[in-house]
Every structure is written in structure tokens, then in C-alpha cells.
Amino acid sequence: MTETTTRTAPDSGTEVTLPVHTDQLRLATAGSVDDGKSTLVGRLLHDTKSVLADQLDAVQRASADRGLQTPDLSLLVDGLRAEREQGITIDVAYRYFATPKRSFVLADTPGHVQYTRNTVTGASTAQLAVLLVDARKGVLEQTRRHAAVLALLGVPRLVLAVNKIDMVDYDEATYRRIAEEFTSHATALGYAEGTVVTIPVSALHGDNVVEKSEQTPWYEGPALLEHLESVPVAPDPHDVPFRMPVQYVIRPRTADHPDYRGYAGQVAAGVVAEGDEVVVLPAGVRTRVSKVDTPDGAAPRAAAGRSVTVLLEDDVDISRGDLIAAADSAPTVTDEVDATVCWLAEKPLRPGARVLVKHGTRTVQAIVTELTARFDEQQLSSVETPESLELNEIGRVSLRTSEPLPVDEYAASRRTGSFLVIDPSDGTTLAAGLVGLPLAPLRGESAS
Structure with a gap:
């Protein structure tokens, strides 16, 4: 009998029973409006038999109400009422599915340019991204923007799904032209050979989605x-x-x-075990782990993603916002942070702006001391010392924080190398920030 586990989709609350796999892939989808992302995801869920009967019945009824002869599989993903009515994806829709070989956690992200911030959210933990283009339209401005965001976030592998290949009569030349253009663009963004794969698909008819299609010999x-x-x-x-x-x-x-004192949190990276030497930052006090508690009781060790309570050998002054880290490879503690940001607010960013920076569980005041560069994701070039960063633009900034923060380079540790920029007046998120220089064109490297 196959061991199973129950997962709850964060956006819908639906419980899904999946086989237990030690091998899991986290992936995200992205693309322009009407490229067929939700239909592709719906096809994957439907053809891998990962759809509950009542969900499929609801989709069939909704499709019939629209006068469609076959189920609109995109409705399996577009769960919000506004999305169903408009036929677009607004929020990030998370779905779990599995095959006998691997389990998957999929984030379907919006295509509209004003929802680029949701793409950042969905791709932030992805190990692979499926980027769709319409075979009739080819690579668009939003395609290049999404590719830049995925490269910025360090998503290691890309799949370009050339969708609606049936709408161009399964034409090989059309597919080859789009594939070559996108691969060249991805290479310029820093993707190495073998990390970008292109596939001609028809999400509507299922060509090359779950099984190879005879229409593309x-x-x-x-x-x-x-x-x-x-x-x-x-x-x-x-x-x-x-x-x-x-x-x-x-x-x-x-x-x-009577003497219990533990420090609760989620392991952001690495593994913690009894006896490990650790350092508490930003204070810099060293001690050792005496015990690791979990909701299931004490454990000899706990890995990234696990929520634990760590007990220490020494009585150390620790509070919310501090970071417990491996003593032999601690992050840098600094109040001067150089970072790449994706600006997500309507209000432009200018030098001198006073903001809040949320790093891990600590939130501190900060001032933007300099805008170093703005990245043009269409031309793969950068503008030095721009006057501002506008909505959805990517740039380099220097921040001075009111308190020192223990930060890693994003390329080394995603969780402790990233932060949020917040508006102190109303608490809205202004930007996603990444410590270091993860994007090749922003380093002045050749885009050829």
C-alpha cells in the first residue's frame, strides 16, 4: 500500500491526498495574458487524475453555462470569483499533484503587467518555471520581463512552452523561430546551456503536455x-x-x-542538530544547541522548512527578530545593504526615501541612500544612477538601516538573502529586495 499525505491548498482550502514522495519539484508558471497558463495547468491536473470529482463537475457546469461543448480546464485553477468572471488569473493559485515518479507544488501566477508582484511571490521558491508564449504572437515584452524576474530570483531552470501550436497548424518553422529567440534572451540573462528547454504544446487539446503528440513528428x-x-x-x-x-x-x-526557555521559528536554511555550535545575531554571542523540539516531540535534528523550538546551553538574551545561525559560517552583519529590487508600487522610488525593511522576522527603518542602476529587461542593458524606479522596474539600490541586519548573498541563501521594502505610512509592500548581484546584465556583463 502506498503511503499518502494530505495537503491543503493555501488559496482554496481544498484538502488533497497525495502519495508520499521524497522527490518533490516546486514549479511556477508565467506568461502574458491569454497565453493559456491556466488551461495548461488545468490540463496537467486533469490528465494526471489530480482533480476531485466535485471540482470537475463544477467546471463542467460552468463551461456549459458559457455555451462550451468541452470543459474549460482553466477553471480548475482560476478559483477566485473575479477570475472566473473575467477569464484571467489575478492571484497566485497553488496546486498540488503527483505522479508515480515525483510530487509537484505548482504556483500559477498572473500574466497582467500590474500583477508582476504576484509573479515574484509565486516564483520566489520555484526550482523550475514554465513560461508560456502564444505561438501566434511569439516572444512579447511581458515574456522578456517575466524571464528577467525569474533570472533575478535565481530560478535555476526554465521551460518555454510554445502554446497554441495547433493555431499555427503545428508549424515547425514558427516553433523554431520562437525557441531560438527566447533561448538567446535567456542565455543573455545568465542561463547556462541545458537549463532552458522549449516544448511545442497545445494546452487545449493536450498535445505534448502529458503525452507526446503525433501532430508534431x-x-x-x-x-x-x-x-x-x-x-x-x-x-x-x-x-x-x-x-x-x-x-x-x-x-x-x-x-x-520552570526553567524552560526556547526559541521558536522556522528553519530557513540548512540543518540544526543537538550539539551544534551557533551564533546569535546581530549580537554575535556564541553558544551550542542543547535540544531541538518539534510539534511531535524532541528530535535529534531538523532541516529547512521545519518549524522548531531550539534550546541553547547558555542563557542568552534573544528576542523576536534575532537570527540563530551556524557559528562557522555566519552571515554578514551590516547596516549598509546593496541590493537588487523589483519595484512593485505605483509611487516611484527616489533617493532619500524613508522605508521599512522586513528581513526574516525583524523589521527596521531604512533610508534609500542611492539608486545605482536601472535594468532594462527588454534591451538587456542598464542605466546608471537613474532618478527613480517606476512600477515593475528592476534596479540596484543602496540602503542604510537603523539597526544592523544579518544578511547573506541571495545566491547563497534565498531566505536570508531576501527582504521586503514596506511603506511606513500604511504598511503596503513597495518592493522585493535581493542582497547581492544575481542578474548578469546588472553586473555589466555582456548580453551576447
């Missing part, structure tokens, strides 16, 4: 699902140095636990 590569099942998975952040932002200090002070 000239295509010798795998179907999309076959590629997703076999692509090497980027290593989880277990083999990088331990990092855990402190969320809460636990001191029950009960008769059974």
Missing part, C-alpha cells in the same frame, strides 16, 4: 510532464549553513517546566 524532445518528472531537482537548502529567524521566545514557567 518533427519534435524529438519530451512531453512537458515527462520533462518535469525527469529534470534534476535543484538541491533543497539543507546543505547550506543553518539559519533560523526567531519568531517567538517560549517561557511557559509552569511547575513542569
Whole structure:
């Protein structure tokens, strides 16, 4: 009997029972409006038999109400009422599905340019991204913008799904032209050979989605699902140095636990074990782990993604916002941060702006001391010392924080190398920030 687990989709609350796999791929979809992202995801869910009967019945009824002869599989993903009415994806829709070879966590992100911030959210933890283009339209401005965002976030592998290939009569020349243009663009963004794959698909009819299509005899590569099942998975952040932002200090002070003092949080990177030497930042105090508690009881070790309570050998002054890290490879503690940001607000960013920076569980005041560069994702060039950053623009900034922060380079540790920029007046998110220089064109490297 196959062991199973139950997952709850964060956007819909639907519980899904999946086989337990040690091999899991986190992926995101992106693309321009009407390129067929939701239909493709719906096709994957439908053809892998990952759809509950009542969900399929609801989609069939909604499709019939629209006068459609066949189910509109995009409705399996577009779960918000506004999305169903408009036929677009607004929020990030998370879906879980599995095959006998691998389990998947998929984030379907919006295509509209004003929802680029949602694309950043969905792709921030992805190990692979499926970027769609319409075979009739080819590579568009939004395609190049999404590719730049994916490169910025360090998503290690891309799949270009040339969708609606049936609408161009399965023409090989059209597919080859689009594939070559996109591959050249992705290479300029820093993607190495072998990390970008292109596949001609028809999400509507299922060509090359789950099974190879007889309509494209000239295509010798795998179907999309076959590629997703076999692509090497980027290593989880277990083999990088331990990092855990402190969320809460636990001191029950009960008769059974009079001296208990634990530090609760989620392991952001690496592994923590009893006896490990750690450092508490930003104070810099060193100590050792005496115990690792979990909701299931004490454990000898815990890896990234696990929520734990860490007990230490010494009585150390620790509060929410501090970071417990591996002592032999601690992050840099600094109040001067150079970072790449994707500006997500209507109000432009200018030098001298006063903001809040949320890093891990700590939020501090900061001032933008300099705009170093603005990246043009269409031309793959940069403008030095721009006057401002506008909505959805990517640029380099220098920040001075009111308190020192323990930061890693984003390329080394996603969780502790990233932060949010927040408007202090109303708490809205202004930007997603990444410490370091993850995007080749912003480093002044050749885009050829």
C-alpha cells in the first residue's frame, strides 16, 4: 500500500491526498495574458487524475453555462470569483499533484503587467518555471520581463512552452523561430546551456503536455510532464549553513517546566542538530544547541522548512527578530545593504526615501541612500544612477538601516538573502529586495 499525505491548498482550502514522495519539484508558471497558463495547468491536473470529482463537475457546469461543448480546464485553477468572471488569473493559485515518479507544488501566477508582484511571490521558491508564449504572437515584452524576474530570483531552470501550436497548424518553422529567440534572451540573462528547454504544446487539446503528440513528428524532445518528472531537482537548502529567524521566545514557567526557555521559528536554511555550535545575531554571542523540539516531540535534528523550538546551553538574551545561525559560517552583519529590487508600487522610488525593511522576522527603518542602476529587461542593458524606479522596474539600490541586519548573498541563501521594502505610512509592500548581484546584465556583463 502506498503511503499518502494530505495537503491543503493555501488559496482554496481544498484538502488533497497525495502519495508520499521524497522527490518533490516546486514549479511556477508565467506568461502574458491569454497565453493559456491556466488551461495548461488545468490540463496537467486533469490528465494526471489530480482533480476531485466535485471540482470537475463544477467546471463542467460552468463551461456549459458559457455555451462550451468541452470543459474549460482553466477553471480548475482560476478559483477566485473575479477570475472566473473575467477569464484571467489575478492571484497566485497553488496546486498540488503527483505522479508515480515525483510530487509537484505548482504556483500559477498572473500574466497582467500590474500583477508582476504576484509573479515574484509565486516564483520566489520555484526550482523550475514554465513560461508560456502564444505561438501566434511569439516572444512579447511581458515574456522578456517575466524571464528577467525569474533570472533575478535565481530560478535555476526554465521551460518555454510554445502554446497554441495547433493555431499555427503545428508549424515547425514558427516553433523554431520562437525557441531560438527566447533561448538567446535567456542565455543573455545568465542561463547556462541545458537549463532552458522549449516544448511545442497545445494546452487545449493536450498535445505534448502529458503525452507526446503525433501532430508534431518533427519534435524529438519530451512531453512537458515527462520533462518535469525527469529534470534534476535543484538541491533543497539543507546543505547550506543553518539559519533560523526567531519568531517567538517560549517561557511557559509552569511547575513542569520552570526553567524552560526556547526559541521558536522556522528553519530557513540548512540543518540544526543537538550539539551544534551557533551564533546569535546581530549580537554575535556564541553558544551550542542543547535540544531541538518539534510539534511531535524532541528530535535529534531538523532541516529547512521545519518549524522548531531550539534550546541553547547558555542563557542568552534573544528576542523576536534575532537570527540563530551556524557559528562557522555566519552571515554578514551590516547596516549598509546593496541590493537588487523589483519595484512593485505605483509611487516611484527616489533617493532619500524613508522605508521599512522586513528581513526574516525583524523589521527596521531604512533610508534609500542611492539608486545605482536601472535594468532594462527588454534591451538587456542598464542605466546608471537613474532618478527613480517606476512600477515593475528592476534596479540596484543602496540602503542604510537603523539597526544592523544579518544578511547573506541571495545566491547563497534565498531566505536570508531576501527582504521586503514596506511603506511606513500604511504598511503596503513597495518592493522585493535581493542582497547581492544575481542578474548578469546588472553586473555589466555582456548580453551576447
